Amino acid sequence: MVTPIMDRKKTVIHAGVLIDSIAPTAIRDQLIFVENGIITQISSINGVLLESIKSGYDFYDFSKYTVMSGLIDAHIHFFGVPSTKLDELMTAPEAFRSLRAAREAKEMLYAGITAARCCGSSISPSLKRAIDLGILEGPRLVVAGQFVCASNGTWDHIKVPVQAMREAGMLADGPDQLRQKVRERIREGAGLIKIGLSVGAVGDEYHAWGDDPEKSVTSYSLDEIRAATDEAHKNRIKVSAHCIGNESVLNAIETNVDTIEHGYPIDDKTRSILAERKIIVTSTAAQLYCHNASADEFSYSDGEKKLFAIHENSMRNNFEQGLKFGIKYALGSDLIGPPTHPQTLFYKEFEIVNNWGMSNMEAIIAGTRISAEALGLDDLIGSVEKGKIADLIVLGSNPLEKIQALKNVIFVMKSGNIVRNDVSNDKGSIK
Numbered sequence: 001m002v003t004p005i006m007d008r009k010k011t012v013i014h015a016g017v018l019i020d021s022i023a024p025t026a027i028r029d030q031l032i033f034v035e036n037g038i039i040t041q042i043s044s045i046n047g048v049l050l051e052s053i054k055s056g057y058d059f060y061d062f063s064k065y066t067v068m069s070g071l072i073d074a075h076i077h078f079f080g081v082p083s084t085k086l087d088e089l090m091t092a093p094e095a096f097r098s099l100r101a102a103r104e105a106k107e108m109l110y111a112g113i114t115a116a117r118c119c120g121s122s123i124s125p126s127l128k129r130a131i132d133l134g135i136l137e138g139p140r141l142v143v144a145g146q147f148v149c150a151s152n153g154t155w156d157h158i159k160v161p162v163q164a165m166r167e168a169g170m171l172a173d174g175p176d177q178l179r180q181k182v183r184e185r186i187r188e189g190a191g192l193i194k195i196g197l198s199v200g201a202v203g204d205e206y207h208a209w210g211d212d213p214e215k216s217v218t219s220y221s222l223d224e225i226r227a228a229t230d231e232a233h234k235n236r237i238k239v240s241a242h243c244i245g246n247e248s249v250l251n252a253i254e255t256n257v258d259t260i261e262h263g264y265p266i267d268d269k270t271r272s273i274l275a276e277r278k279i280i281v282t283s284t285a286a287q288l289y290c291h292n293a294s295a296d297e298f299s300y301s302d303g304e305k306k307l308f309a310i311h312e313n314s315m316r317n318n319f320e321q322g323l324k325f326g327i328k329y330a331l332g333s334d335l336i337g338p339p340t341h342p343q344t345l346f347y348k349e350f351e352i353v354n355n356w357g358m359s360n361m362e363a364i365i366a367g368t369r370i371s372a373e374a375l376g377l378d379d380l381i382g383s384v385e386k387g388k389i390a391d392l393i394v395l396g397s398n399p400l401e402k403i404q405a406l407k408n409v410i411f412v413m414k415s416g417n418i419v420r421n422d423v424s425n426d427k428g429s430i431k
């Protein structure tokens with residue numbers, strides 16, 4: 001069924017608990033008015049004649065539940081291949097990969113993820129287009145299209161012939177090629193550029209991230225990165241950079257990169273600059289969690305197990321330090337799909353950062369309002385406010401009490417349209 005792009009009905013939602021991603025605490029018993037997909041008013045239930053509202057509007061009684069902004073994953077990938085068979089990125093037909101990704105996008109939306117940023121995937125511009133046109137159900141997407149990296153850079157799979165990598169279209173060397181690559185991406189439908197600024201040391205097995213994150217090296221000159229950011233910014237789109245290691249993060253800062261992905265390990269001086277300039281760093285913890293959780297079932301080698309443990313340890317230490325310095329984090333899971341990394345596990349990102357020192361409210365704000373800023377959509381989504389698009393979720397329990405409540409999504413609204421409703425409206429109980 002094709003979803004209408006705009007809901008023309010008037011809807012009122014009674015939120016027993018409202019977390020609006022602006023106020024420092026939850027607000028009790030609020031009415032959220034939605035017209036044509038936009039939040040037109042939020043008011044306290046006191047003094048409002050509920051009966052008159054019920055006659056003029058579609059009324060949803062969530063007085064027993066928590067209402068908040070839809071979750072926004074600031075870093076995912078739609079590869080459309082099993083996460084355990086990434087070699088299929090080179091062999092599976094794009095059409096088949098797209099069909100698999102379409103299903104993943106729908107599942108994300110039903111899990112309460114109403115917006116996401118795809119930080120690298122050749123199929124994501126078409127997926128975004130199909131969702132925007134209402135052909136497919138899925139989150140509101142900002143997409144990078146294919147990665148951009150140097151020869152021997154972040155995603156240059158050095159175990160396949162270089163000609164095959166060139167055909168994949170991600171390699172760009174020298175300022176001129178970078179400028180051209182950004183123009184090609186925009187032509188293909190990208191609304192974001194994803195660039196790789198670091199790579200493992202020479203001889204490392206784990207090429208993209210490095211066997212030891214402390215020893216990762218940079219893969220682009222400042223002039224090359226600057227050509228990409230300049231060209232992207234001329235077109236008013238953002239640049240997101242994969243950075244493992246202090247030097248690559250400093251290079252990103254120096255060249256006006258908009259968001260830093262991963263961003264560890266770094267030193268205190270770099271932390272101070274990131275915090276002072278309020279540059280967004282995306283958390284990306286769930287993907288390492290999923291690797292560690294899958295290692296036995298999917299027979300990871302001892303080398304892989306060691307590698308992911310080293311990275312998780314480094315990421316955690318850096319995140320904890322980053323919080324002390326006041327670094328601005330958006331939540332992004334870096335999940336790529338089943339069987340080991342289903343994108344529906346974004347709620348794990350909240351659990352992990354909560355475990356690493358963020359309060360429940362800070363985590364919720366990071367994974368809604370700050371993530372919306374990473375997407376460049378903070379004037380439209382990411383908080384429950386008058387004038388924002390009605391991308392809302394309802395939870396069976398309060399995530400300020402227990403962050404795991406984010407897993408318990410019972411209602412999803414996107415652009416004012418009801419995507420999922422597990423609540424029996426006459427009784428207000430979960431079906």
Ligand SMILES: [Zn+2]
Nearest residue numbers: 075077119334
């Ligand atoms: Zn990623």
